[in-house]
Amino acid sequence: MKKEFSSMPLTFKEQWPGELTVMFSWQDFLTAIPSPLFVATSYKRNGKENACLQSWATFIGDKGEFICILGWVSKKGHLYETLKNRRCCVLNFPSRDVYDKCAETIKNNGYEDDEITKSGLTVEKAITVDAPRIRECFLNIECEFLWEHDHFAGSNDVTVALRATHICMDTDRCDENKSGRYGTTGYMYNIHSPRNPETGEILPDCFGALEKYR
Numbered sequence: 390m391k392k393e394f395s396s397m398p399l400t401f402k403e404q405w406p407g408e409l410t411v412m413f414s415w416q417d418f419l420t421a422i423p424s425p426l427f428v429a430t431s432y433k434r435n436g437k438e439n440a441c442l443q444s445w446a447t448f449i450g451d452k453g454e455f456i457c458i459l460g461w462v463s464k465k466g467h468l469y470e471t472l473k474n475r476r477c478c479v480l481n482f483p484s485r486d487v488y489d490k491c492a493e494t495i496k497n498n499g500y501e502d503d504e505i506t507k508s509g510l511t512v513e514k515a516i517t518v519d520a521p522r523i524r525e526c527f528l529n530i531e532c533e534f535l536w537e538h539d540h541f542a543g544s545n546d547v548t549v550a551l552r553a554t555h556i557c558m559d560t561d562r563c564d565e566n567k568s569g570r571y572g573t574t575g576y577m578y579n580i581h582s583p584r585n586p587e588t589g590e591i592l593p594d595c596f597g598a599l600e601k602y603r
């Protein structure tokens with residue numbers, strides 16, 4: 390049996406003021422669609438390293454170009470400012486063993502912080518753009534800024550399109566007979582607090598891996 394949802398289930402309650410009206414949406418938690426986790430890195434105006442843990446993104450090949458669509462870039466964040474200013478960044482994909490350090494960048498988010506180094510990760514120079522890469526991440530996609538678009542008039546956040554200019558990838562991940570890209574050692578997915586519309590039960594945020602059927 391399927392159920393129709395045109396408005397928020399009455400069982401859904403905000404965990405903090407604005408959770409379902411200012412920051413997120415009830416549909417976000419009803420669907421709880423997983424999306425890949427990665428860290429966007431760039432340099433702030435003062436030359437310090439910036440890191441923004443990201444999800445809600447997708448990746449498309451079009452006419453020989455590889456386009457990265459970041460679905461949620463906060464207009465109030467450093468990433469937005471650095472993209473406007475330097476027009477480039479690197480997308481760094483962690484495996485489970487380095488994820489906790491990547492998540493530390495959220496705490497180490499001061500304007501004066503070198504956010505990558507302060508979180509116990511190593512900066513390496515990008516080849517094609519003026520942005521830092523995270524050495525411990527198994528995949529780094531160097532990108533240049535293409536465009537931004539408001540989600541709707543007055544939205545908090547924008548969608549950003551980037552064009553990949555260079556890719557650096559761990560050779561064992563390129564080989565599906567070795568560690569490969571998937572499973573518990575590969576790409577990580579964000580699972581954003583699924584809720585049960587029947588009971589209102591709230592599961593915590595978690596992350597997961599991709600299992601191949603065949």
Ligand SMILES: Cc1cc2nc3c(=O)[nH]c(=O)nc-3n(C[C@H](O)[C@H](O)[C@H](O)COP(=O)(O)O)c2cc1C
Pocket residue numbers: 439440441442443444445461462463465466467468469494495496498579
């Ligand atoms: C699992 C997870 C996913 C996140 N995804 C995004 C995202 O897609 N876009 C975003 O703007 N912030 C996202 N955030 C919040 C940012 O990572 C966080 O606010 C960050 O410190 C902002 O960095 P900035 O000031 O450099 O933009 C996420 C946080 C977590 C824990």
